[in-house]
Amino acid sequence: MNSSKKVGFVSLGCPKALVDSERILTQLRLEGYDIVSSYEGADVVVVNTCGFIDSAKQESLDAIGEAVQKNGRVIVTGCMGKNAEAIMRVHPQVLSVTGPQAYEEVVSAVHQVIPKPIMSAHNPLIDLVPPQGIKLTPRHYAYLKISEGCNHRCSFCIIPSLRGDLVSRPVEDVLAEAERLVNAGVQELLVISQDTSAYGVDLKYRTGFWNGQPVKGNMQGLCEALAHLGVWVRLHYVYPYPHVDNIIPLMADGRILPYLDIPFQHASQRILKLMKRPAATENTLARIKAWREICPELTLRSTFIVGFPGETEADFQELLDFLEEAQLDRIGCFQYSAVDGAKANELPDPVEESVKQERYDRFMEVQQRISSARLQAKVGRQIEVIVDEVNENEAIARSMADAPEIDGKVYLQYPEGLQPGDLVTVTVEEADDYDLYA
Ligand code: SF4
Numbered sequence: 001m002n003s004s005k006k007v008g009f010v011s012l013g014c015p016k017a018l019v020d021s022e023r024i025l026t027q028l029r030l031e032g033y034d035i036v037s038s039y040e041g042a043d044v045v046v047v048n049t050c051g052f053i054d055s056a057k058q059e060s061l062d063a064i065g066e067a068v069q070k071n072g073r074v075i076v077t078g079c080m081g082k083n084a085e086a087i088m089r090v091h092p093q094v095l096s097v098t099g100p101q102a103y104e105e106v107v108s109a110v111h112q113v114i115p116k117p118i119m120s121a122h123n124p125l126i127d128l129v130p131p132q133g134i135k136l137t138p139r140h141y142a143y144l145k146i147s148e149g150c151n152h153r154c155s156f157c158i159i160p161s162l163r164g165d166l167v168s169r170p171v172e173d174v175l176a177e178a179e180r181l182v183n184a185g186v187q188e189l190l191v192i193s194q195d196t197s198a199y200g201v202d203l204k205y206r207t208g209f210w211n212g213q214p215v216k217g218n219m220q221g222l223c224e225a226l227a228h229l230g231v232w233v234r235l236h237y238v239y240p241y242p243h244v245d246n247i248i249p250l251m252a253d254g255r256i257l258p259y260l261d262i263p264f265q266h267a268s269q270r271i272l273k274l275m276k277r278p279a280a281t282e283n284t285l286a287r288i289k290a291w292r293e294i295c296p297e298l299t300l301r302s303t304f305i306v307g308f309p310g311e312t313e314a315d316f317q318e319l320l321d322f323l324e325e326a327q328l329d330r331i332g333c334f335q336y337s338a339v340d341g342a343k344a345n346e347l348p349d350p351v352e353e354s355v356k357q358e359r360y361d362r363f364m365e366v367q368q369r370i371s372s373a374r375l376q377a378k379v380g381r382q383i384e385v386i387v388d389e390v391n392e393n394e395a396i397a398r399s400m401a402d403a404p405e406i407d408g409k410v411y412l413q414y415p416e417g418l419q420p421g422d423l424v425t426v427t428v429e430e431a432d433d434y435d436l437y438a
Contacts, residue, residue, distance in 0.1 A: 005114045006034045008042030008071065010063050011136060013050030015192050015236075016163075017078055017100070018136055019145040021048045024077070024106050026133035032117035033110070035134075039070035044095075044113045046106060049087075051080030051162060053339055064091050075109045077102055079162045100163050101148055135181075138388065140421030141188035141232075141404060142181045146174050146222065150194035151201070154265075155276045155344040156305065156336065159194055168200050171217040172208035175225050187421050188232035188386060190403065191222075195278065197239045220246045227255035232386065234403055236261040239278045240287055252295035257400045260291075261301045267322030268315035271308055274347060285325050299401035301330035306363055307356030308336045309347035316359050323366050329374050330407050331367045335360050368433055375408070375431040385410045385438070387422045397424075399436065408434040 007028055011021035024046065025035055036042050045067040049060035060080045067074045068091055076087055076097045084097040096109040135142055149164040178189055193199065200206070200217040207214045207221075215225045220243065226233045233256040238244060240262055251258040264284065266272050291298055306316065323331075335356040338345045351359075385397035388404070395415035402408050412418070412426060426438035 005032070005117050006036045006041055006043045007110060007114075008036055008039055008045040008067070010045065010047045010067060012048060012060055012063060013052070013056065013078060015143045015190065016145060016194070017048055017050060019143050019192070020078065020101055020103070022134055022136055023103050024048070025136075027103060027107050028110060029134055031107070033114075039067060042071055042073075044073040044075060044110060045071045046075045046077060046110065049076060049078035049080035051078070051082060052159070053337060056080075057086075061087070061090050064094065068093050073113055075106060075113070077106045079159075082162050133180075137404075138420060139185050140386065140388075141190060142186045143192050144174065144178055144181070144189045145169070145192050146196065146199050147193040147202075151198060152195065152278045153276055153343070154278075155274065155347070156308070156339065156342050158339055158341045161341060163194065166195065166198055166202050168203050168217070170203065170206070170208050171200070171215050171222055171225070172210050174222060175208075175210045175215065178226055178229060182229045182231050185421065186231065187423065188234065189226065189229070190234050190236060191226070192236050194237060195239055196235055196237050197241045197244055198278075219243065220250075223247055223250055223256050232257050232400070234259050234261075236403070238262050240264075240284055241278070245287070245290070248291045248294045248298070251298060258295050258297040259299045259301070259400060259403070261403065264302045265305050266308065266311075266315075266319060268311070268318040271311055271315050274310055275305075275308060275344070285322065288326055297400075299329045300326070301332075301403070301407065302328050303332040303334065304363070305334050305336050306359040307351040309344060309351065310349045311336075311351055311359075316362075320362065320366055323363070323370060327370055327374065328367070329371060329401060331371065332406070333360060333363050333367070372431070372433045375433070375436060378428045378436060379431050380428065382425055382427050383410075383436075383438070384423060384425050385412070387412070387418050387420055387424065389420060390415050390418050397426075397438075408436065410436045410438050412438055 009025060011018055047064050047067055050056040057080055064076055074094050076094050079100050081097045082099040087097050098105040147166055147168040149166050150160050151166045153160060197219055199219045203217055205218040207216055210225060215221050238260050250256050265275060265277055383399045385399050387395050387397045389396040395412040395418045397410045397412055399410050428436050428438045430437040
């Protein structure tokens, strides 16, 4: 093998983009490139961008600018890469631009700048790359991407034009990856996609084989099989289609985490139709009630948009009433902002900025009261947590109700003897609006 060739990497955006970065890094490492953590030490820098909303695009352009200034040899990929022109206009020095999931193109762009290291027939680097590939998350949890793209056309979203229609990974491939991750010490698998409930529809739910057993290639089959791995399994981006009901008993039995991340986005049927949301006509409140009867421990996380074009005070009031009834645990709320290329831009009756802000404030006031009461109800209870970080005076952990990065934390006193990845049972002593103290 000749002297090493060094690649710097900047990864921006959502967990799906992070998984793309992991794949590119794994391939580069297998080919003999070194991955370095400074601009100065790199022969080339790859920037994986996010292009979802204007602020994310700006952050991507700034990151590209910094890489150009500090290194000079820059390859751009990821969601913003779909709009190569916008990037080249601001940073004409960039060497190549590709869109999301363009693994081979990125790697061949790297070959153009710094030729592939010459490897001997016996490749010792293969042994240096762990079987689970290179991970950018801590060792004890990992994102498991089950599909790419999306078949829906929500009017505010440009993801299908960035990432294409739904392409599910065969169930045996997903399970093999999950098993490799667990064998490497992962204690929590975070299932991600654009639409987890739609998993397998493009493959006609083809049955796969895993450890000699048939596994149905749909959401339920996948969850049942993942439950056998004996680690926390957390589902993100689930739409409330009727078949989601089949997953709730698995949660009630403790086989997968009693946690659902469902981006409802609104509660008014009229606005949901304007948004062209999947499962817009489902009676969501009745479903939530039925789920909680089967699985009282269920944690529900969601995101909402206020100030969507055409949203009246009555629609907004419907949303507030829904919040009161649904008693969701964790919420993200966004004020609607136009995304270049989204159909919603053509809708009439935009909501004034001041009204958006006022609705956002009212929304947050209601939800904060609900979230904080739900956290207060945990004081005095014993809960199981996974440890993320251990410092001198405390450990930072998460309960089953908390996904990394987006939800709250559980701060633990007396951290002696704890390690990241440990699962421990603790007594909750206090709660504030977001976090628990135990
Ligand atoms: S379900 Fe809607 S919001 Fe989600 S990725 Fe698909 S089109 Fe976008």
